[in-house]
Amino acid sequence: MTLSPTPETLSSSQLLSSSMSSLSSSTSSRQASSQISKIYRQASTLFLTRRLPESLSTILPVITPPPAEDNAEGSGEGAPIAKASRTTRIKVWSLYLTILNAVLELAPDEGKAAFGTSEFRALVNKVREGEVWEDVVRNGYGGVEGDVDADVVINLATLLLAHANTQKTNQTRLENYLAASTSPNLNIAERLQAVPKGRRSPMKSGTDTPRDLNARVKILELYTLHVLLRNNEWDYSREFITMSEVLDEERREAFLQALQSLQDEQLDAERRQREERRYQEEMLKREIEEQRRKREQEERERKLQEEKRDSRKGSEVDYGVEDSYPSSGSAKARSVKGGSAKGSRNRPQSPPPTTRSSKPQKPVRKGKVEPTLGTRAANILANLKKVLESMAGALSTNPMLLLRTLCFMVAFLVLFGRRDVRERIRRAANQGWTKVLQTAGMGVKVSYI
Template identity: 60%
Template sequence: MAFDGSFSATLSPTGSEAFGSHVLSSSISSLVSSTNPRVAPSQISKTYRQASQLFLTRRLPEALSTLLPLITPSTEGDDVNGLTEPAPVVRASRATRIKVWSLYLTILNAILELDPEEGKDAFGTQEWRTLCQKVRSGDVWEEVVQFGYHGVEGDVDSDVVINLATLLLSHARSQIVNQKRLENYLAASNTPNLDISRQLEAARSYRPSSRSGRSASKGAASGADTPRDLNARVKILELYTLHVLLRNNEWDYAREFISVSSVLDEERREAFLQALQSLQEEQQAVQQREREEQQRQEDYLRKDIEDAGRLRAENEAREHRRLEEERVKREASEVDYGIEQSPHPPSTSKARSSRNNSALSRQSQSASSTPKAKKSLAPLSLGARAAIIIANLRNVIEQIGSSLRTNPMLLMRLVAFVVSIILVFSRRDLREPIRRILRSGWKKVKQTAGMGVKVTYI
């Protein structure tokens, strides 16, 4: 591509620069040759295979602990030149380095997919939370850059960048960190690195390639010089424009970035724009369905509220009618029992007095006629006496009923009297004396009745 060509031309030495370049390459070669790596490449490959086997058998804690020594810088101190010893994975070949970091990111993804209880049981509560926080906050990206690539953002292998972006897409709380990291990588990988001290440090760390005769540094692989690099760069652009930017709701910026990208040809650019358009239409359809569903739920809620209000009003009206009917019935019953004065009190009092006078006249007539009947008639039989007793009882009951109608308080007094009798009889200390009194009274009643029968027969 044009940009890559200009980049290559900038780095191509001419004239006096060729001497400086030759001296620089000689110095780098001497530094590399004098370096004694603490971990051999064969040992790195062996450790990687062991961690892979442990991961495939779902032994995640053992796989992570096996792989960590390869990606963690040494803590034994500085070397003779005062530089910090880098992680062993830095000295591995590009393919091995990509495999190690990809396995590390895959293990982290599997850890975050565990259930909270399962993760705490496997790693411990604090360790599991630390691993989850490192991924969700995006700190894992900085860890990879610092431990594996000397802090140079543009030197990160494209395959590792793809895995990092995918991991953050799956588990990060926000895609802002992911967007910023991808933008830094895209900007750094397209810019030549002129920091000689950093190149010297990187040259000491990276192992030279035996096939190409040049360093396996990321300087040449950061662009799109080969079809593999081009495909990786297109994949990174796809993640950035069609996933990360859309998660941050930057549709216009994604469309503009695709339109001006120099990596994409016309066919890929058209495919990206069509995919972006289809994703935007799909999101709009989803948002429309969500709005319709929310409106439907609001309508249902409003309808339920209206139905509840109408039902409450009906219940209140029904209760009001019932109370009104009870009040009318109570007023009518109070008028019938004479508790309240009627519109014509003289007539009701006259009627009541006439009924009482008629009852008294009947009683006096029956009382006056009784001696005459005794004198003129023969002694009454047992059936006649029973009929007279029943008649008297009926008269007493009618009088009690009329008195209760005229004065309902008598009924309450009667009920109170009965209740008091029941309470008295319920006490054990009073039950026996009352029983003796009743027995003696009953004997006296029988004696009196016997004397009355003798007198009647006489």
């Protein structure tokens, strides 16, 4: 006879099977956590010895999902880190993000030499574009944004804050996390599936324990006092701090004071930058003005030199004209001489007169014609001009000569400014004049006699 199972027997068997499955899952979870902890220690040792490529390659299998061919069941489970405990999860992700930060702090040549050009560029782009946040959520937390541990969120936000190209991605991720972690998940089936995997229940708001509260305050600090300020959203940051339910009055006041201090520092920095830019513009204008003045001075000096050369050339030309006067006079003399010769051929020859009037008609050489009175006056003026020009050139080339002349004139004026000197000179002049008169009178008497 076959016994049919009763409902009590069914319920007992189901409870036993569920207990066995939970026990096996907990045993496998402990084994996985132990293996992950071992890998974490190896990667930490490699990182501390600055062997970044080996450290990264050691920890990558823990945080990366297995390939599709290795997953026999095809359940699409996440990375092994998703089954580890909360403490192990935080340690592994923190080490991974720390390694990425050290990689991005390397010089480009050093990073390419250590990882290779393509791999180094891929790691840099993953951090700068914010893709690392998506990898952490997808591989470690099943794609649920609100399930990410607060410490991991802090490390992610800090990494993007230091190396991201823009803080827009960081702001969006933090806002999504804050919204997802504060809203309860009413899907009971998802909650029951999430607990065996080692993830915390999404029902938590992030402030259930003092540790969670401190982590949430740290996230709010990063969001309001760093990320939003990088995006130049000062008013929104102040409004968010004022309306936040996590912050108490003391912390809210501290946040607002810190925000005001940062804004004042930014305004002072902008003011200093404006002043520095204005100062540089003024210095540039001064340099341009100084160069312009130098060019004008050089141009004036050049023109002055050209005028001096032209004046010297003009004086030389005038001198040549003055020398041409005797030749013209000789030409006139030759014409007069030729006319007198023709007249003498027409008239009967007579003996040459012996009077003084016949001297100008004697043959005179070409270069020895006596200059006229105007020619002599012109020569005197030209020579006087040359003397003045030579004196001006000497004074310009030798300023000490001008200084000596001025000193002599000043000394002469000072000497004649003394009354006793003037009296002595007057007496000497009177005595000399008296002697001249006496000599002249004696001469008159002698001539008269």
